[in-house]
Amino acid sequence: MELELEKTARGLKVSGEMTVYAAATLKPALLAELIAERDGIELDLSLVREFDTSGLQLLLLLQRESRVLNRKLQLTGCSPAVRGVLELCCQKSLLEAIQGAAS
Amino acid sequence: MNVDDALPTFLAEAGELLREMEAGLLECTTGTPSADNINSIFRCAHTIKGSSGLFGLDPIVAFVHNVEAILDRVRLGQVSFDAELINVLLRCRDHIEELVAAAADGKPDDPGLKTRGDVLLAALGAFGTSGAAASTPRTEGASTASRESAASAPADGSWHISLRFSSEVLTAGMDPLGFLRYLTTFGTIRTMVVLSDAMPMADQVDPEKCYLGFEIAYQTTAARERIEGAFEFVKDDCTLNILAPNSPPAEYFQVLRGTGLKDDRIVQILQRCGTLSKAEQTPPPADSGARESAESDRSGERGAAQASAANRDRTIRVDANKLDYLITRIGELITAAATANLAASRSGNSELEECMSNVGALIEQVREGSLQLRMVKIGATFNRFQRVVHDMSRELGKEISLIVSGEDTELDKTVVERITDPLTHLVRNAIDHGIEAADVRLSRGKPSAGTIRLNAYHDSGTIVIEVSDDGGGLRRDRILAKALERGLIAQGDTLSDNEILNLVFEPGFSTAEKVTNLSGRGVGMDVVKRNIAALRGDVSIQSREGAGSTITVRLPLTLAIINGFQVAVGKSIFVLPLDTIEECVEFSATAGHDFTSLRGEVLPFVRLNNLFSIAAPPARRQSIVVVRHAGRRAGLVVDTLLGECQSVIKPLSKLFGEVDYASGSSILGTGEVALILDVPALIRKVAARAAA
Numbered sequence: 091m092e093l094e095l096e097k098t099a100r101g102l103k104v105s106g107e108m109t110v111y112a113a114a115t116l117k118p119a120l121l122a123e124l125i126a127e128r129d130g131i132e133l134d135l136s137l138v139r140e141f142d143t144s145g146l147q148l149l150l151l152l153q154r155e156s157r158v159l160n161r162k163l164q165l166t167g168c169s170p171a172v173r174g175v176l177e178l179c180c181q182k183s184l185l186e187a188i189q190g191a192a193s
Numbered sequence: 194m195n196v197d198d199a200l201p202t203f204l205a206e207a208g209e210l211l212r213e214m215e216a217g218l219l220e221c222t223t224g225t226p227s228a229d230n231i232n233s234i235f236r237c238a239h240t241i242k243g244s245s246g247l248f249g250l251d252p253i254v255a256f257v258h259n260v261e262a263i264l265d266r267v268r269l270g271q272v273s274f275d276a277e278l279i280n281v282l283l284r285c286r287d288h289i290e291e292l293v294a295a296a297a298d299g300k301p302d303d304p305g306l307k308t309r310g311d312v313l314l315a316a317l318g319a320f321g322t323s324g325a326a327a328s329t330p331r332t333e334g335a336s337t338a339s340r341e342s343a344a345s346a347p348a349d350g351s352w353h354i355s356l357r358f359s360s361e362v363l364t365a366g367m368d369p370l371g372f373l374r375y376l377t378t379f380g381t382i383r384t385m386v387v388l389s390d391a392m393p394m395a396d397q398v399d400p401e402k403c404y405l406g407f408e409i410a411y412q413t414t415a416a417r418e419r420i421e422g423a424f425e426f427v428k429d430d431c432t433l434n435i436l437a438p439n440s441p442p443a444e445y446f447q448v449l450r451g452t453g454l455k456d457d458r459i460v461q462i463l464q465r466c467g468t469l470s471k472a473e474q475t476p477p478p479a480d481s482g483a484r485e486s487a488e489s490d491r492s493g494e495r496g497a498a499q500a501s502a503a504n505r506d507r508t509i510r511v512d513a514n515k516l517d518y519l520i521t522r523i524g525e526l527i528t529a530a531a532t533a534n535l536a537a538s539r540s541g542n543s544e545l546e547e548c549m550s551n552v553g554a555l556i557e558q559v560r561e562g563s564l565q566l567r568m569v570k571i572g573a574t575f576n577r578f579q580r581v582v583h584d585m586s587r588e589l590g591k592e593i594s595l596i597v598s599g600e601d602t603e604l605d606k607t608v609v610e611r612i613t614d615p616l617t618h619l620v621r622n623a624i625d626h627g628i629e630a631a632d633v634r635l636s637r638g639k640p641s642a643g644t645i646r647l648n649a650y651h652d653s654g655t656i657v658i659e660v661s662d663d664g665g666g667l668r669r670d671r672i673l674a675k676a677l678e679r680g681l682i683a684q685g686d687t688l689s690d691n692e693i694l695n696l697v698f699e700p701g702f703s704t705a706e707k708v709t710n711l712s713g714r715g716v717g718m719d720v721v722k723r724n725i726a727a728l729r730g731d732v733s734i735q736s737r738e739g740a741g742s743t744i745t746v747r748l749p750l751t752l753a754i755i756n757g758f759q760v761a762v763g764k765s766i767f768v769l770p771l772d773t774i775e776e777c778v779e780f781s782a783t784a785g786h787d788f789t790s791l792r793g794e795v796l797p798f799v800r801l802n803n804l805f806s807i808a809a810p811p812a813r814r815q816s817i818v819v820v821r822h823a824g825r826r827a828g829l830v831v832d833t834l835l836g837e838c839q840s841v842i843k844p845l846s847k848l849f850g851e852v853d854y855a856s857g858s859s860i861l862g863t864g865e866v867a868l869i870l871d872v873p874a875l876i877r878k879v880a881a882r883a884a885a
Binding site for chain 2: 109110113114116117121142143144146147148150151154155175178179180181
């Protein structure tokens with residue numbers, strides 16, 4: 091259930107809960123990573139089991155900030171939970187940020 | 194406020210929610226579960242989870258979370274809500290109750306509980322996974338389709354839902370996405386624009402607050418109420434605007450301007466929603482009329498929200514002990530007032546007497562009002578039996594439905610609490626031994642499913658509770674045989690049908706071994722009778738062989754204070770409950786007879802001076818007080834009628850245990866003690882004499 095963060099080559103791998111319970115930990119971690127990765131950030135969300143509004147909100151924040159910094163945001167993995175939310179909310183650009191997405 | 198101080202409130206609330214949840218689940222077993230019903234079950238679980246979280250009761254949160262998850266999927270139509278699942282959910286509900294109880298005892302981490310919880314979760318999991326595999330592709334398909342259709346969507350045909358959540362919605366334990374997902378169960382989200390316009394600078398974003406807004410183009414055949422209903426749980430935490438398909442463009446602008454958006458952004462959003470075609474993209478002037486109507490709409494909603502909040506505030510929880518204290522004090526006040534009254538009339542000061550009579554009237558109203566405080570509807574108690582019936586009939590493989598009526602009948606809280614056990618006994622008896630097995634029922638020409646009815650109503654100062662079944666009834670021959678064997682009656686005794694049936698309430702009639710060969714009735718019935726008698730009530734049974742039995746319990750409405758009527762015999766004063774009195778007539782009877790004619794009907798009576806061995810010579814003009822109980826009448830011959838009074842009932846001490854026909858005592862204004870007459874017992878005596 092717990093949130094787990096793992097540093098990858100160019101970003102972070104998030105596992106477990108991307109929910110409001112984890113949001114306080116997740117936000118600074120994600121933003122720090124975005125600032126650290128000058129060539130764009132890669133997020134692996136393939137092991138995110140739960141994804142709620144706060145998770146979506148953090149992704150949107152990250153997307154906004156990445157545009158401000160002109161850095162690319164890529165989702166190298168996307169669990170069904172995350173994909174379901176993105177589809178439900180018609181988040182076209184985030185869905186396109188999934189690596190290997192047919193675009 | 195210290196969180197721990199609020200714990201009792203949490204416990205009480207959790208209890209209520211759990212009862213509601215149980216009732217909801219049981220209702221689902223009787224018919225096709227309605228969306229409302231599932232929503233209400235979901236809401237119960239959700240609220241329990243939310244408030245447990247506040248108290249840091251993690252074991253409860255963790256467990257309820259899983260229950261909630263499965264309920265959410267039921268709501269979304271991903272898991273079918275069948276009898277098996279309901280059964281597991283009922284057991285989960287019980288487990289939550291145990292968890293809450295453990296939390297109340299301050300040991301929420303009991304390992305035994307945890308193990309039991311895990312077993313239940315495993316059972317729940319079985320429903321979850323099978324449903325998930327089947328349903329996930331379907332949902333995805335639907336949303337893919339929705340996006341495709343959005344691309345080519347014409348400008349008409351969709352509702353527009355504009356949704357803003359309060360920033361605290363996430364910490365309140367709600368997930369806005371859940372509500373959006375729920376929308377997909379009865380319609381299609383054609384497209385959605387998630388607005389993060391309200392999100393502040395990155396360093397100022399509090400990730401636990403919700404900044405998102407949602408603009409949704411939604412296609413459904415459902416009515417506006419249904420859409421509104423989807424946001425029912427969150428209505429205090431969101432601003433919801435729903436625009437019907439093909440509303441005039443000006444209205445969209447009004448609504449979105451109301452959320453603080455600029456016109457060019459509104460155009461952008463509405464275009465992305467497919468709501469506005471390019472031709473309509475010029476914002477209309479801020480038409481004052483339209484704005485007004487939108488404003489008034491919103492204020493209407495606010496008004497409704499306030500009204501519902503006000504409704505909630507209209508009830509308060511009060512510690513039952515405080516109420517008991519109040520009632521005791523009022524009892525003493527009544528006694529003191531009676532003394533004051535007496536002193537006033539002795540003083541001959543008419544002004545004082547008038548004041549006292551005003552005070553007396555007010556005291557009576559206060560008494561009425563405070564007794565009302567303790568009156569509760571019996572419905573909650575009745576509904577508890579739905580579960581008993583559900584569980585036991587499953588266990589015994591019988592199909593039984595429980596029909597409840599008269600749920601709104603009110604009675605004293607203490608009576609309700611103490612009647613639950615005897616009633617449970619009676620209901621269990623009816624299920625176990627009353628209702629026959631399905632094949633037996635069919636062979637007797639009855640529907641295979643048995644019916645148990647619980648009914649309650651008020652009758653002359655008492656509440657009547659009936660437990661009836663349409664089962665096999667009692668077999669008189671067997672009761673007689675058993676009573677003979679037990680030595681309760683002698684060979685050759687002639688007993689009325691009624692007397693035979695009521696033998697089952699005799700102590701010593703029933704022991705475990707007899708349960709089976711007497712079709713079981715009479716199991717611990719003497720205990721039931723004793724418990725009810727302790728409440729100054731009585732119990733009787735009617736039964737027709739092959740057609741079923743009805744057990745009738747009569748109880749006084751309250752245990753504390755009654756409206757009494759004082760009568761005197763010689764120098765002794767007696768109190769009769771006013772509700773039992775029909776009328777008072779002048780005494781007239783042929784000497785030596787113990788009955789008289791009341792408007793042509795025979796009225797048997799008892800002389801209180803004989804009954805209580807009062808030696809004083811009878812007064813010159815005696816009266817008869819006609820009392821009524823359980824449909825029977827009798828007369829009581831007294832010397833003097835003293836009139837109405839409020840009487841605080843004091844129990845008789847054990848010393849007076851031998852005194853029949855008195856149910857309690859009351860202290861009079863003079864400080865003297867009056868016996869409160871046990872009218873049911875008196876009427877039984879008269880009836881027994883008449884039968885002999």
